[in-house]
Amino acid sequence: MDMKKRIVTLTAMVLVCPIFLSGCWDRKEINDIAFVLGTAIDKEGSKYRTSVQIAVPRDLGGSSGKSGGGKGWYIESKLGKTIRLSSQEIQSNNSRTVNFSNRRSLIIGEELAREGISTIMDVFTRTPQNRLLPMVAVTEGFAYKILDTDASIEQFPTEMVRELILNFTKEPISIKTVLTALLSEGIDPVLPILKVDESVPPKVGEPLKNVRIAGLAIFKGDRMVGTLKGDMVKIMTLSMNQNKNLEMSIPAPEGEGDLVFLFKKNHARFVPVIHGDNVTMKVLMHMEGAIVENASNFSPSNEVGMGKLEKSLEDKMHKDITKMLDIVQHQYQADSVGFGEIIHQQKPKDWDRLSSRWKDIYPHVKVEIETDVQLKTVGQALQPMGLRQEEIIHD
Amino acid sequence: MSKSGGSQGLISTSDVMLGLPSPPIEEECLQKDLARNIEMAKKIFLDCSDMVYRDIQVAQDQKAFLFYIEGIVDSQEIESQMLKPFIIGYVENEDEDSLESPQNTRVSLSQASKATTWGDIITGVINASVVLLMDGTTEAHIFNVKGGVRRGVEEPQTETVIRGPREGFTETLRVNTALVRFRLKTPKLKMVSFVIGDETKTDIVLSYIEGLADPKQIRDVTKRLKEIKIDGILESGYIEELIEDHPYSPFPQMQYTERPDTVTAQLLEGGFAILVDGTPFVLIAPVSLWQLMQASEDYYERFFISDFIRILRYMFLFIAIFLPGLYIAVITFHQDMLPSTLVLSIAAAREAIPFPVLVEALMMEIAFEALREAGIRLPKTVGQAVSILGALVIGQAAVEAGIVSAPMVIIVSLTGIASFTIPRFNLAITVRLLRFPFMIMAGTLGLFGIVITFVWILVHLTHLTSFGRPYLEGVSPYYKKNQKDIFIRVPWWKMIHRPQGTARNNNKRMEKGINGTPKPDKGW
Numbered sequence: 001m002d003m004k005k006r007i008v009t010l011t012a013m014v015l016v017c018p019i020f021l022s023g024c025w026d027r028k029e030i031n032d033i034a035f036v037l038g039t040a041i042d043k044e045g046s047k048y049r050t051s052v053q054i055a056v057p058r059d060l061g062g063s064s065g066k067s068g069g070g071k072g073w074y075i076e077s078k079l080g081k082t083i084r085l086s087s088q089e090i091q092s093n094n095s096r097t098v099n100f101s102n103r104r105s106l107i108i109g110e111e112l113a114r115e116g117i118s119t120i121m122d123v124f125t126r127t128p129q130n131r132l133l134p135m136v137a138v139t140e141g142f143a144y145k146i147l148d149t150d151a152s153i154e155q156f157p158t159e160m161v162r163e164l165i166l167n168f169t170k171e172p173i174s175i176k177t178v179l180t181a182l183l184s185e186g187i188d189p190v191l192p193i194l195k196v197d198e199s200v201p202p203k204v205g206e207p208l209k210n211v212r213i214a215g216l217a218i219f220k221g222d223r224m225v226g227t228l229k230g231d232m233v234k235i236m237t238l239s240m241n242q243n244k245n246l247e248m249s250i251p252a253p254e255g256e257g258d259l260v261f262l263f264k265k266n267h268a269r270f271v272p273v274i275h276g277d278n279v280t281m282k283v284l285m286h287m288e289g290a291i292v293e294n295a296s297n298f299s300p301s302n303e304v305g306m307g308k309l310e311k312s313l314e315d316k317m318h319k320d321i322t323k324m325l326d327i328v329q330h331q332y333q334a335d336s337v338g339f340g341e342i343i344h345q346q347k348p349k350d351w352d353r354l355s356s357r358w359k360d361i362y363p364h365v366k367v368e369i370e371t372d373v374q375l376k377t378v379g380q381a382l383q384p385m386g387l388r389q390e391e392i393i394h395d
Numbered sequence: 396m397s398k399s400g401g402s403q404g405l406i407s408t409s410d411v412m413l414g415l416p417s418p419p420i421e422e423e424c425l426q427k428d429l430a431r432n433i434e435m436a437k438k439i440f441l442d443c444s445d446m447v448y449r450d451i452q453v454a455q456d457q458k459a460f461l462f463y464i465e466g467i468v469d470s471q472e473i474e475s476q477m478l479k480p481f482i483i484g485y486v487e488n489e490d491e492d493s494l495e496s497p498q499n500t501r502v503s504l505s506q507a508s509k510a511t512t513w514g515d516i517i518t519g520v521i522n523a524s525v526v527l528l529m530d531g532t533t534e535a536h537i538f539n540v541k542g543g544v545r546r547g548v549e550e551p552q553t554e555t556v557i558r559g560p561r562e563g564f565t566e567t568l569r570v571n572t573a574l575v576r577f578r579l580k581t582p583k584l585k586m587v588s589f590v591i592g593d594e595t596k597t598d599i600v601l602s603y604i605e606g607l608a609d610p611k612q613i614r615d616v617t618k619r620l621k622e623i624k625i626d627g628i629l630e631s632g633y634i635e636e637l638i639e640d641h642p643y644s645p646f647p648q649m650q651y652t653e654r655p656d657t658v659t660a661q662l663l664e665g666g667f668a669i670l671v672d673g674t675p676f677v678l679i680a681p682v683s684l685w686q687l688m689q690a691s692e693d694y695y696e697r698f699f700i701s702d703f704i705r706i707l708r709y710m711f712l713f714i715a716i717f718l719p720g721l722y723i724a725v726i727t728f729h730q731d732m733l734p735s736t737l738v739l740s741i742a743a744a745r746e747a748i749p750f751p752v753l754v755e756a757l758m759m760e761i762a763f764e765a766l767r768e769a770g771i772r773l774p775k776t777v778g779q780a781v782s783i784l785g786a787l788v789i790g791q792a793a794v795e796a797g798i799v800s801a802p803m804v805i806i807v808s809l810t811g812i813a814s815f816t817i818p819r820f821n822l823a824i825t826v827r828l829l830r831f832p833f834m835i836m837a838g839t840l841g842l843f844g845i846v847i848t849f850v851w852i853l854v855h856l857t858h859l860t861s862f863g864r865p866y867l868e869g870v871s872p873y874y875k876k877n878q879k880d881i882f883i884r885v886p887w888w889k890m891i892h893r894p895q896g897t898a899r900n901n902n903k904r905m906e907k908g909i910n911g912t913p914k915p916d917k918g919w
Contacts, residue, residue, distance in 0.1 A: 008643070011851075015832070027838075029751055030726045030742045037735070060743035101731035102738060129731060155736075 031057070034096035037073060038134075038158025040143035041120060042109035044079060048120070050086035051077035051144035053158050054098070060155070073156050075147050083123045105135040105161040106175060107194065109143035113217060113224035118182055124175055132176040135165035138191045138217040138224060146194050149209040160211050161194060168192055168213055169242035182222055185355055186340020189219040190236065193227060220334040228327065235324040239268050239283070239337050247292070250316055253308045255393040257296025261313065261375070263289030270342045274350045277357075280366040281339055283325075285317060288374045299383040299392045306375050314371040321369050333363050421514030429530035433460050436528070439517065453481050453529070460528040467523040469542025476503050477525065477538065502527075506539035521596065548574070551653035551675070553820065556692045563653040568598050568672035574655040575602060575670075579662065583607075589620050591634075595627035595673075599634065602658075603667040607898050612681070612862055616667060631671040631678045640860045645828055647821040648861040650687060651676040657691050665898030681861035681897065683868045685881045688712065690818035698886040705883060708816050715813035715826045719756050720833035720845050722806045726752045728841030747797040753838030755799055759807040760830065762789050767811075868896040 040051040052075070059070035076093060080086025091098045106124060108117060124130050139146055151160035166172045173191060181189035195214035198207035215229040216236055228236055237243040246263040265288040273280040291300075291309075300306045328336045340358050344351040354361055383392055420439065425432055433448070440446045440462075449461045459481070463473065480502060510516050511534055516526050519537040527536040548570065551563030564571045572586055583606055589599040601620065603613055619638040628634060631651060639648045652658060653675050658668045661679040669678040688708055693701040725732050726741065733741070748755060766785040770778050790808075793799040810830065817823040829852065836844030859866035869877035874895040879885040888908045895902065 004643070015836075015851075027727045027751075028730075029745075030730055030738065031745050031748075033730055033742070035730075035735070035739060035742065055739050055742070057739060057742035057746045060739055099730060102735035104735060131731075155739075 028097060032096055033099045034094050035102045036098055036100045037102065037156050038105045038107065038147060038161065039100075039103055040107040040109070040139075040147050041083060041112055042143050043112040043115060047079045047081060048083050048086055048112075049077060049079050049144070050083050050090065051075055051147055052087075052090055052098070053147045053156060054094075055156070075144070077144055083120055087123075099129065101129045101131060103131070103134045104156070104158040105137065105165070107143040107146050107158075107161065108136065108138050108191075110138060110140055110224070112143075113138045113191075113219075116222040117178075117219075117224075118222035121175070121179060121182065125179065132179070133174050135162045135172060135174055136178050136191055137161060137165060137173075137194045137213075139194045140214065145196055146211055149196055149211050151211055152208055157211060164194075164211065164213055165192055167244065169237055169240075170244055171242060181219075181338075184341060184344075185358060186335065186342070186344045186351070187338030188221065188334045188336050190240070190336045191217045191219065191224075193217050218328055218332050218334045218336055220332060225334055226327075226332045228324070231320060232324050232327065235320045236328075236336065238266055238285070239321060239324065241266075241268050246287070246289075248313070248316070250309075250312050252296035252298035253312050255296055255298040257294075257298070259291055259296055259298070259309065260293035261289045262292045263287045263373075265289070270337075270339070270346075272339070272343045272346055272350075274343070274347060274354075277354070277361060278366075279339075279343070279354070279361060279364075280368060281342070283321060283367060283369045285321065285369065285371045286374075287313075287317070287372070288376055290376060294384045297384060297387055297391055297393050299394050300375075301383065301394055305394070310373045310375055313373040313375075317371040317373065318369050321371070322367070325367050329365070329367075330363055333359075335362050339365060421512065421517065423513050424511050425513070425516075425528070425533045425535055427531055427533055429458055429460055429528060432528050435513065436460075436462055436516075436526075439513065440520075449478075451478065451481050453484075458530045461525060462520070462528075463525040463540075464520060464523070467543040468525060468540045472504070472540045472542060473525055476540075477527075502536075502538060504538040504540060508537050510535045510537055518596075554652060554654050554657070554691070554818075556690070556695070559692055559695045560654070560656050562655055564655060564670075564675035564677055566673050566675060568600060568670055571655075571670050571675070571677065572600055572602070575658055575662075575668070578655060578659040579604070584662070587617065591620065591623050592625060592627045595629065597628040598672040599628070600670040601667060602662065602670060604662050604665075606901055607663065607665040607893075608667055609665065609897070613667060616669075616680075616862065620669075628671060628673075630674045631669065631676045634669055634671060635678055640862060644855065644859055645825045646684070646856065646859060646866065647687065647819070647825065648682065648859070648866070649678045649680040650682045650819060651678055651821070653677075654691055660691070660694070663904075664893050665901075681864040683861065683864070683896075684822075684856065684866055685869060687819040687822040688817065689880075689884075693884050694887075698884055702883045708818070709882060711813035711816040712826065715810055715817065715823075716829055716833060717845065718810050718813070719760060719806055719830055720837035720848075721842075722802075723752050723756050723834055724837035724841045724845055727838060741800075741802050744800045744802050748800045749798070751838075752803070753834065755803050756806070756834055756838075757831075759789070759799060759803055760810070760834070763807050763811055764827065864896055869894065 035055045036052045037055055038053045040053075042049040042051070053073050054076060055073055056070055059072040076090045078086045078089035078093070080089055087098065087100075108120075112120070124134070125132065137146075146161065147157055149157045149160075151157040154160040154163065171177065178189050178191065181187050192213045193215040195212055197210045197212040197214075199210045200207050213233075215227045216233050217224045218226045218228060234243060234246055234248070238246055243266060246266055247260060248263065249258045249260045251258050265286075267286045269284040269286070271282040271284065273282060298305075300309050325337070328334050335358075339362065340351070340355070343354065420435075423435075426435075437448070443464070445465050447463055447465045451459050451461060453459045461477070508519075510519060510526075516535050516537070519526055519539075522539070523541040523543065524537045524539045527538070529536075545567050546565050548562050548565055550561045554563075562574060564574060576584065576586075581604070583604050585601075585603055585605055587601040589601065590596050591599050599620065601613070601616060616638065620634070623634070623637050625633070625637070635647075635649045635651070636642060641648060650657075650661075658677050658679055661668060666679055666681055669680075671677070688705070693705060696704075726745075730738055745752075750758070762785075766781065766789065769781050773781060789799075790804055794801050794804055814823050814827050817826060833845060833848050836848045838844075840847065856866055857871055865872060868874070869881050876892050876895045879890060880894065884890075888910050891903060891905055891908050893902045893904055
């Protein structure tokens, strides 16, 4: 009995102690925290400008909140010698503890990107509060401009950025992806370029400021060396096996007008052939898709017609990929597709030999491209719908 | 009330016993003089207004005296089987001299005995017997004519089922034993009788199946029951607290049930049951934590449904214990853990709330417990008013006034619902109690506090026993064979063995599993 009493007393003491000893020292109510939703970083002279988008819960319309009519967020922007120091400046301006764990996206200004991003990555990975999941993007011009857009379809502009990037590639480009690319020798990072875009031209109505992905920033090492724009963006993501829904158009092989295709399945396979320092990269591009719009008077009503379409698509792909690889390989000399990484994985022994000289070898890698396009699931809807039989050119 | 059924009954009107003098009277014998015996009887049962005394003339020169307690005996039976025969017999055969043994000649009641001491007579009277004293003899005749109005067999109030027997135990011990006996038609079903309570003399029956129950355990329970010395047993809860292994544990180590089928199932698994007169709640033991999470319906519905519901129940057990604590911990310490949109909407909802989450949660949980308690005690008609008040005041108004946040209301109500999914009320109460240490620890130490509390409870559970059987039996210690009836229930044709821990001597339920799927007939 005495023993039992002692056990009970001890347990009670042990249980009560933390309540009084700890004093809840880490306690921080959710309303004592300022949630940073996105960070934009620019270089100004030798200093960093950190701009953060901070949520204002009062304006988010909780159950008891009479929404104050605010946007639900505001921006703070401070200069500092390092990013951490500029964040501290932001903190000293804020009655609530700034918390970075819910950062949705990290936006890097062009100037900073051209100077190199490896030095700034540290602060986004070091403390556990920082997740590796924020989406990363580069802007044309200053990064903070993206934060102050309307992006009215999402709650916050940074959320819009996040969703845009999530939909852009199969494997979203987050801090984690960027770090992986930065740290491995055989691949250089590629980041989407964001641009502020007006939703409508002024003649249509009052424009809202929107965000769009306007291209791809090509990095060599940690420095941005150039951009890809227009069709080349699709071809690049396709070569990286990252394209989600590729839409492409070609002029009709016979007759007039264009046809648009949607490729839901696409796969690029790379086979390195290595003789000494001569590296040849075979690119095997396989695509399966369907016609989504036939704006021509050509009707591919049988295999021959389909074959013609497939042939011209294959030719177009061949041309485009060659062009794209030419730009990154010779103009920018950036291994964006990750040829080095492919050799590393498929021929590790050769890679051990080549890796130290990869930067010199890469521009001389020969590329052989094979494309295989298959059009499927056309069903019965072969002919252009709005044309009479005699207007249609059959293959 | 069957005549052969009962031998002893209970009457606990304390005024019966108040006039009782100290032991010597109980040992005192009857006198030959009827008048003195009558005087004695009236003295013993002084001020017992429910006593009935009746003089009768059984023969020309022989008087008799008859007394019993009204209400607990079957008066009609006495009238037709005792008074009538005596009076008619007296009229018909006046020369009769064989009245030495009236139970053989006149009285057609099956349960008859003789007594010579006042102690036996008192026992008889309070156990619903009629005592017949005859002039000139020192022997009293005692006829048991148990009767009186008690509740009949009704549907159990606390354990309703959609599918399954609708019979529930009643307050009458013999009805209860019969309900079990109806289901177990074997002489191996033992019903050992005890009388506990100096004043209440409550009849208690320890029931088990010979050959299935562990004899050591039965000896142990018998010993524990015999050691009870108390003035009264009014409910099986008294027994439960007096004989359980760990009285300081918050976890129930015995299960109570109103359902004869549950008792039968327990007996068939090698356990035992304690039936107490005066309450419909029968205790069954040994139990494990898993058993308290089972409902009788689990075994009656098809196994897919039972499995789904059982898994659901375990999920909600988890919610009932952890949810408020987790919410507090996450909101006060680990905001990083939540998805951004969720954390922002919670922050938005909490923006105007004046209290810290812990205070808010404690307030709401305590209010909820009070509401529940108020609902139970109130008459049904008023109960509705309570639920309206509760829903309006605590739910809506508090949120609108900005005193409590809406997420907190969701958490509290979800926790409340979760605790109602636990099929055993005593375990549900334990879970509700344990929620509070979790909440306080979560509010002071965050997830770390939750882990500490959980480990503490786990350590407690692993060394907890119910009549010597581990409380987590089947999982810790791990028995592979028991897995078929812990988190899931396998179909009956796979339930070949009894649980390994309890029915060790005879652990096969059936010879081999029968799968009813018909084999394709060759003729087809």
